[in-house]
Amino acid sequence: MKRFAIKDYGPASDVLIEIEAEPRLMDDTHVRVELTAFAINPYDVALRQGAMRDFRTLKFPYVLGNDGAGIVTEVGSKITHVKVGDEVIVHAVGGTYGEEVVVPGKKIVRKPVSMSWEVAAGAVTPWLTAYNLVTHLLGDTIGGTVMVQGASGAVGSLLVQFLKKQGKTVLASASKRNETLVRQLGADQFVAYDEEDAGKIFADQADSVIDATKGGRAGEAGMEIMKAGGNFVALNDLPSEQKKPGNYLSFGPSKDYSDFDALTALTELADTIHLTIAEVLPFTLASVIAGHEKLEGHPAAGKIIIKKER
């Protein structure tokens, strides 16, 4: 079974390798999936670079990848919600960069027929993030007006759409080149952070601010946009100096959040949610390296997906 792994921390072309791995053992609560597509996430890039090495120990060679979609080839005896031959969406803790993955049944849902393989694989982590942040982390405290920074990104774009479905007023920022995309997603107001100061334009307007950017100086503007006493949620670092009273929260995955519930919600909204796919690359080591290298820069909006020919 072909898989793509990192043999150490370091640059993509130095440490990503192709390995031949034995099929994993199953138990009665697991499902084996032959993967058709997997996504490359900014998280994989950070993991490969060693950014998490102080608090997450990896055993090399380590197969990256949390997000995938494919066809069920084996089910444990206690699994009743999917069967062999079903097309499914998979959330794994590592291991989707390859031909096959074995995951607990509760981390898998059936893929709607109308959902492409690319979107099914690409939406997993961004959707789990958007859904759990809004539903569980903020919940009833979210308020009527929400600012999404990084609204052109995978997480940000799903946030904009999910919030609009809940009747929120959505303020959004991204770079100018992505303005049309973000407006089409339904944002009520848009500021291009590379041309104007969103902090000044939207000052004190949002009950909740979500910094879904990959970095930069979004935190400063976000604090200006948050109403005093509102919520500020960061997917990466919170602002080092909290200049306004508020509820400052870091979002992270939690065992308290059910993947099954969140992914089921995704399948129910599938026909009305848009996820931009930037590139679909063939199932090769060169593609995985190229995908990682692109994500290290500031690429065009959209997911990079590795897909097998069927």
Ligand SMILES: NC(=O)c1ccc[n+]([C@@H]2O[C@H](COP(=O)([O-])OP(=O)(O)OC[C@H]3O[C@@H](n4cnc5c(N)ncnc54)[C@H](OP(=O)(O)O)[C@@H]3O)[C@@H](O)[C@H]2O)c1
């Ligand atoms: N904590 C968690 O559990 C969790 C979960 C998922 C993701 N994340 C992290 O959240 C971030 C977003 O993830 P994603 O998958 O949505 O990434 P993505 O699709 O690459 O989106 C990145 C977003 O950041 C914006 N951006 C990039 N450089 C920026 C800068 N210098 N200043 C302001 N904005 C900038 C981009 O806007 P433009 O391209 O329009 O400039 C885009 O909207 C990543 O860092 C990811 O690792 C964390």
